[in-house]
Amino acid sequence: MAELHVIGTITSARNFQQSRLFCKWNFSTGNGWKLINGSNEGQTQECCDLFSHEPVWDHPVDLHFATQTLQGSPKLLLQTFCRDEFNRILFLSYGTCSVPLKPGFHSIECHTWKPIGDWQDRLKDKFLGTTLQLKSPDVLVNANDRFELLTESMGTVQIDLYIICRNFDKFGCHL
Numbered sequence: 001m002a003e004l005h006v007i008g009t010i011t012s013a014r015n016f017q018q019s020r021l022f023c024k025w026n027f028s029t030g031n032g033w034k035l036i037n038g039s040n041e042g043q044t045q046e047c048c049d050l051f052s053h054e055p056v057w058d059h060p061v062d063l064h065f066a067t068q069t070l071q072g073s074p075k076l077l078l079q080t081f082c083r084d085e086f087n088r089i090l091f092l093s094y095g096t097c098s099v100p101l102k103p104g105f106h107s108i109e110c111h112t113w114k115p116i117g118d119w120q121d122r123l124k125d126k127f128l129g130t131t132l133q134l135k136s137p138d139v140l141v142n143a144n145d146r147f148e149l150l151t152e153s154m155g156t157v158q159i160d161l162y163i164i165c166r167n168f169d170k171f172g173c174h175l
Helices: 119-128 137-141
Strands: 002-014 021-028 034-035 041-043 056-067 077-085 089-098 104-115 151-166
Touching: 002 104, 021 056, 077 104, 077 137, 077 151, 089 137, 089 151
Parallel strands: none
Antiparallel strands: 002 056, 002 151, 021 041, 021 077, 034 056, 077 089, 089 104, 104 151
């Protein structure tokens, strides 16, 4: 069985208008992948750097997968949230990225976005902070279902990962 170790951090966020941010994260895989060790979901702390106005989370990630196929390889789903001046927690954006299958260090910039609707939804977002959310964010890891979404770009989440691969060559996976 081939093994994939993912070790690293969800490092920081940039270019968001809000400064007090936190991030919920989830690693999703196909049926051919099994999580052997580690947690495939979690949440960073809320953070605000008073000087740069960009949160620095340095939230650890440590996962160990086993597989016999490359299909359904791990993808990371991010959801960012902020705390506003009324102490409400508001949804900001989604982001997805594929976990690299090449061994070594990878610095990933995950661009995030939020769904937008009609003009009424945009007014609610601007004045009330009620951003549209998907009923099931898990649909985002399937690229076939995203083409109909209307979105607006938000900030970027920085992720630093070290990838260790074992026995991929024995199953025809030459990386």
